[in-house]
Amino acid sequence: MTAAGRPVVRVVLADDERMVRTALKVILDAEPDLEVVGEAADGAEAVSVVRELRPDVVLMDVRMPEVDGIRATERLLASMPAPPRVVVVTTFENDRYVYEALRVGAAGFLLKRAAAEDLVTAVRLVARSDSLLYPAAVRALAASHGRREPGALRVPWAARLTDREAEVLRLLATGLTNAEIAARMGVGAATAKTHVAAVLAKTGTRDRTQAVIAAYESGFIEAGRT
Template identity: 45%
Template structure:
């Protein structure tokens, strides 16, 4: 499978750099580029890519707005992978809520970039560990939106364990090994978890884990899993 990708960044040298790096891979094809969010939305509509690599801070329409429009217009077929810096931390939660499936820091290495493109294109979530641990906990805690109506009591003990491991960034195979269950069983728990809680992908699962208090900033104890 060839991953059709578009790259959007208002800095030409950065955009060209990413395009040239991705073009070295046989399984990745860059089918379009954009210098702002408006162009990104238009190019995505024309090319129908599997993945859109978007800088958060762009003129005319920022990466968050572009991600929301691109993922919505494609029905989720186009995944959004965001590029950010620590100076733009406050946008991480909103971008996830807008439909972004992954986050990378702008100083990411080439192998990390390729891994992220492939993981996100497959429909999984990928968050740079620094962002997952430091930012999501901070901004979910501070967010002023009403508390979610979903509760941990809706989940079985095993589903809570799976949710916790997803929030820690573990893959299905790693969860399988950690819980000593088959990969098929892990997928079954994840499907049931997503259905019960109305989740689209692992990025939303990470947010949910923080919103439910299962994962909290250091210094506080998480809510213990419910017993079945």
């Protein structure tokens, strides 16, 4: 716990460039509620370190030697009963590697040119189980790299969504928070949260990012619009 009584978010850094890891560590360790507990120089090492240390959040470089960030993320999420939240770190946002990382379960992505305060905010955000969703970028990634099904009506979960849930899914794709969704729909925060949970359950996804990816890939939402 920090002096303010908040739990410390434990972070592992995975990047093949030592200077990048050092810079990230300096930024994160300067915050009282964040702590870098481990580092890895490639994807295979990242899997080993994360399994041993069980951090809350992993900042995972996408392109690393031997095992890249996509495969490392996939292995972690498939092999750990309570896996950490993974944020992939990349140089270019419109990158097929980023889209693949999101598809296998990453909670979001962060650009290497992001400001220090954005990095800190991102770690805190995903640590409390929110998704780091950039609607415009995810839309562009889906348009460029998504593999779309023949039509939304052929996706079993699409027919199971109520009208309200379908609306919530479209609002999720615009990046709205639960509170913003509640305000937009004119319902209470608890009701909005219940609708979001129902969307995740019916789409068979673990978080908001995965639900939005599923919506684009199925054709439920057109990549050119939300």
